Amino acid sequence: MKSSYGGSKQGFLDERADDSQPLREYAISIQQKRKIREIQNAQTKRTTGWVQWKENWKSCRKLADDTKELLYTMQLWRKDIRSIEGTKSRANSSGKFGSGVQSYFMFLRFLVLLNFVMFVLMFGFVTLPIAISRNTVFNSSHVVSYASDIAPECTKYKAAIEGLGYFHKYIFDLLSGTGFLEWTYLFYGYYTVEAINFKDHRYNIPLAYLLVTFAYLILSLLWIVKRSVEGFKQSLVSDEDRFQSYCNKIFAGWDFCITDESTAALKHNSLQYELKTDLEEERIRQKIAERTRAETCRIYLLRIFLNFIVVTVLAISFYCIYRTSIFSQEFGKQTFPGADMLNLVVEYLPSIVITIANFITPIIFKIIVNFEDYTPAFEIRCTLMRCVFVRLANIGVLLITLWTRITYCVFGICSLCGYNHDTYPCWESRVGQEMYKLMIFDFIIISAVTIFVEFPRKLLVQHCSFKPLQWWGLQTFEIPQNxxxxxxxxxxxxxxxxxxxxxxxxxxxxxxxxFYIKKIGLMKNCIPSPKPFRASSSNFFFLLVLLIGLILACIPVGTGIAYMRSSKACGPFVAFNTSWDIIGYTVNRMPPGLQKIFNGITSEAFAVPFFVLICLILFYFIALAGAHKRVVMQLRKQLALEGRDKLFLIRKLAELQTSMSKMPTTQSSTFDLKTNQTLQYLHPQKLQADVHV
Incomplete structure (x- = not known):
């Protein structure tokens, strides 16, 4: 009896030791609490090494999952974006916008976060240190050119800073980036600091400026590629047999964890929209399959002619931008006192022409693509690629024209500084002003179109019975244009x-x-598009277009860093021939060992084998993907064959049942034997098919 009591007491202590409840909450003696504490300490000592590492790893993973869940709940515009997919239009309550429009707003949210991270990088590592050094006791050394052969004319730069004359003058400066804005932290020319000395540490501003530029470009590339891979996986999953897609959506598309009525309505609308998209694509695919040879030839000839029109429109657009850019720069050399509005219009003339081209060409391309008879998904991609080429090429024409004028030399004027220092004493700030004007003017146009075009159009169509207006109709949310x-x-x-x-x-x-302008315009002014399209492929294609924009943006930035002569009158790189020279200057000041490592990494002896290795790895993954694709196709064929076998056996079973109903009773035992043999054969086939699925 005593041993039984002792065993139960020991079990009680072991049970309390495994409990996470504090010891002070137990109504037991101090001696028992001490024994429980000893047991807990012994257990802690036993969980060392591999077991302890696994527990720590589980805790870290749980913390990561909790953090991810918290960030998801705190996601910007999460509820707004979820509500867009199933929201009915107030302009026409008969339809819903679908997941395609929702993907646009998710894309917009991604760009908000990307730009905020870029701002944090540039502000934290470049702007903030300079601002602190100029307003605190830290010492900051201003740049003095290391080269002794720089002509004094190259170092003359005086920003057009004037006192307060008229209020409208400040408005013009705010819109054009000139005047009081030209000599601020907003533009490159203001960052004339070589280094900041924090006690015993020296902060190299030119190096930080260049490295942050590389950092935001590389970060943008990695972030876009990461999201593109996720979208590509979704598009691969959705790229399946059409019949299988219908079955998956109808029989396995519902989420039974949904308990909220509004969430259930959104899910219902999402499934409905996906089914409409599949049916529309199937209808167009069937129409294409039924074309005759004559109709196919007619369509291809028509597409060739329409593409010739597209090329002509592009050429006219580029020529207009080129001529207006030259006119604006020539006019800018002259001064007209009192003609501030005229000067502002001429300053914005390239931006105005680019915006007009960006506004007109998509309308022309949209009309053209309607006659080319493409599927809705390919129609959006084709229009998007054409318009992307127009918009990005327009920026390229503007920059080429501007840089041609910067490096254009007459009577040996560029021999002193390597660029046209009379017209552009700080050419980097001038390029920044052009980009600033394009950004501001683009925002003004987007806001003005929503307020002064889309909203009046809705009012006219709804309250005016004029036939052309009714034919014009309410507008849809044009995803490619947006x-x-x-x-x-x-x-x-x-x-x-x-x-x-x-x-x-x-x-x-x-x-x-x-985001809010587009959302309000969507709810108030737009109706759902009659041509639904798949959102999974759209997300991937949006990011692909953005990746093209990033690659094209790296060309002028890299050219300005590596090949263009730095201004000798402003900016952090006045001591160097080009901005890239700061890398060589920094490497030369490193210890000899680090110099050898850096030179070895950047040499051809390392670069060529590294490139070959990357190509081999890429070839391996391409071959692996091809092998996986072939295996998937074989498994699908095997599933189809096994399905036919099942249908054959079920048909035989039905025939046996029919013949049994006509047989005498004495032959029922023979039928039972055949039925059992059929079922025994059918059952393992079913299991095998389930395993392959």
Whole structure:
């Protein structure tokens, strides 16, 4: 009896030791609490090494999951974006906008976060240290050119800073980036600091400026690629057999964890929209399959002719931008006192022409693509690629024209400084001003179109019975055009951040406001599009277009860093021939061992084998993906064959049942034997099919 009591007492102590409840809450003696504490300490000592590491790893994973869940609940505009998919239009309550429009607003949210991170990088590592050094006791050394052969004419730069004359003058300066804004933290020319000395540490501003530029470009690339891979996976999952897609949506598409009525309505609308998209694509695919050879030839000839028209429109657009850019720069050399409005219009003339081209060409392309008889998904992609080429090429024409004027030399004027220092004493700030004007003007146009075009159109169509207005009808939310607007603005931001360091802050505020402008315009003025399209492929394609914009933005930025002569009158790189020279200067000041490592990494002996290795790895993954694709196709064929076997056996079973109903009773035992054999054969086939699925 005593041993039984002792065993139960020991079990009680072991049970309390495993409990997480504090010991002070137990009504037991001090001696028992001490024994429980000893047991807990012994257990802690036993969980060392591998077991302890696994427990710590589980805790870290749980913490990461909890953090991810918390960030998801705190996600910007989460409820607003979820509500857009199933929201009915107030202009026409008969339809819903669907997941395609929702994907646009998710894309806009991504750009807001990206620009905010870019602003934090540039502000934290470049702007803030200079601002602190100029307003505190820290010592900051201003740049003095190391080269002794620089002509004094190259170092003359005086920003057009004037006193307060008229209020409208400040408005003009705010819109054009000149005047009082030219000599602020907004533009490149203001960052004339070589280094900041924090006690015993020296902060190299030119190196930080260049490294932050590389950092935001690389970060943008990695972030876009990461999201593109996720979208590509979704598109691969959705790229399946059409019959299988219908079955999955109808029989397995519902989420039975949904308990909220509004969430259930959103899910119902989402499934309905996806089924409509599948049926529309199937209808067009069937129409294409039923074409005759004559109809196919007619369509291809028509597409060739329409593409010739597209090329002509592009050529006219580029020529107009080129001529207006030259006229604006020639006119800017002259001064007309009292003609502030005229000067502002001429300053904005390239931006105005670019905006007009960006507004007119998508309308022309939309009309053209209606005659080319493409599927809705390919129609959007084709229009998007054409308009992307127009918008990004327009920026390229403007920059080429501007840089041609910067390096254009007459009578040996460039021999002193390596650029046209008379017209552009601080050419980097001039490029930053052009990008700033494009950003501001783009925002003004987007806001003005929503307020002064889309809303009046809705009122006229709803309250006026004029036949042409009724034929014009209520507008739909044009996803390609809206995506192009923000991709165009983001490309401007990538190009201009090097020359206008605070441009990401302007872009963040711009996209934040545009979200609400577009949402209100969507709810108030738009009706759902009659041509549904798949959102999974759209998300991937949006990011692909954005990636193209990033790659094209790296070309002018890289050219300005590596090949263009730095201004000798402003900016952090006046001591160097080009901005890239700061890298060589920094490497030469490193210890000899680090210099050898850096030179070895950047040499051809390392670069060529590294490139070959990357190509081999890429080839391996491409071959692996092809092998996996072939295996998937074989498994699908095997599933189809096993399905036919099942149908054959079920048909035989039905025939046996029919014949049994006509047989005498004495033959029922024979039928039972055949039925059992059939079921025994059918059952393992079913299991095998389930395993393959």
């Amino acid at each position: 995506v192009l607007e923000i991709v165009y603005g983001q490309t401007i931001c990538w190009i201009g951040t090097f020359y206008c360091p605070l441009l990401p802050a302007i872009a963040t505020v711009k996209y934040f406001i545009i």
